[in-house]
Every structure is written in structure tokens, then in C-alpha cells.
Amino acid sequence: MNFSVTKNRQPLDPSLYNWNEENRIFSTNENGLVLDFSGLDNITFKTGSRCNFKTGSFCNFDTESHCNFITVYRCNFTTGSNCNFTTGSDCNFTTGSDCNFTTRSNCTFKTEENCVIIRKDIFEVIKLKEKENHIKLNGCKIKGYERL
Numbered sequence: 001m002n003f004s005v006t007k008n009r010q011p012l013d014p015s016l017y018n019w020n021e022e023n024r025i026f027s028t029n030e031n032g033l034v035l036d037f038s039g040l041d042n043i044t045f046k047t048g049s050r051c052n053f054k055t056g057s058f059c060n061f062d063t064e065s066h067c068n069f070i071t072v073y074r075c076n077f078t079t080g081s082n083c084n085f086t087t088g089s090d091c092n093f094t095t096g097s098d099c100n101f102t103t104r105s106n107c108t109f110k111t112e113e114n115c116v117i118i119r120k121d122i123f124e125v126i127k128l129k130e131k132e133n134h135i136k137l138n139g140c141k142i143k144g145y146e147r148l
Contacts, residue, residue, distance in 0.1 A: 003037045031064070041072075049080065057088070065096060073104070081112070089121075089140070105140035108148070109133075119143075 001021055005012040007030060017028035024043050026035070031048035041056040049064030057072040065080030073088030081096030089104040097112035104121045111133050117126040124143050128135065135145045
């Protein structure tokens with residue numbers, strides 16, 4: 001399996017992370033990583049904070065805060081605060097506050113406060129109101145959302 005994990009622009013010592021190839025789980029307590037799993041699907045990530053991810057589809061993330069994600073589609077995120085997401089469609093997000101989302105359609109969000117969603121499929125910007133912290137976007141090319 002071809003992937004890279006760096007910290008401070010240097011390859012991370014493999015003793016500082018666990019890669020379970022059979023179950024496709026990457027786990028570490030390290031912070032400040034750059035993880036490049038481009039083109040690799042069905043990976044579960046468990047990391048510390050301030051990490052940057054580049055992945056394929058069908059991935060799951062369990063991280064601390066201040067992370068950046070670039071994924072394809074059908075990914076699930078459970079994160080702390082101050083995270084940025086750029087994804088395809090069919091993603092589920094459960095996050096803390098101060099998050100930015102750039103997504104396509106069929107995404108569900110459960111967040112804290114100060115979050116903004118940018119929909120690429122119809123170029124719509126949604127700033128969630130104080131009480132709207134659990135929403136589902138309307139279908140592809142249909143503006144708006146419903147509160148859950």
C-alpha cells in the first residue's frame with residue numbers, strides 16, 4: 001500500500017503510528033501530520049490535532065481539532081473544532097465549532113457554532129444560524145437545506 005505520513009516535512013517514524021493493512025486503519029496520537037493517502041479508499045484515520053489529509057473515497061476520520069481534509073466522497077468525520085473540509089458528495093459531519101465546509105450534495109451536518117457551508121454543485125453559501133446546528137442539504141442542484 002502506497003501512502004506517506006510526514007511531520008515537519010520529514011517522514012514520520014513508523015514506530016509513532018500503527019497501520020493495520022488488513023482492516024485499513026491508520027492510528028496515531030501524533031499532532032501536526034500531513035497524511036497523503038491519495039487514491040486509497042476505505043481507510044479509517046484516528047489522529048491527533050492539526051493534521052492535513054488527502055484521501056480517496058469511503059474514509060472515516062476521528063481526529064482532534066484544527067484539521068484539514070480533502071476527500072472524494074462518502075466519508076464520515078468526527079472532529080474537534082477549527083476544521084476545514086473539501087469533499088465530494090454523501091458525507092456526514094459531526095464537528096465542534098468554527099468549521100468551514102466546501103461540499104457537493106447529500107451531506108448531513110451536526111456542528112456547534114460559527115460554521116459556514118459552501119456548496120459547489122450550485123455555488124451556494126450557507127451561514128448557519130445559532131439554533132441550526134443539525135441540517136441536511138437538499139439534493140443535487142437544489143438550493144437550501146432542512147433542519148433535522
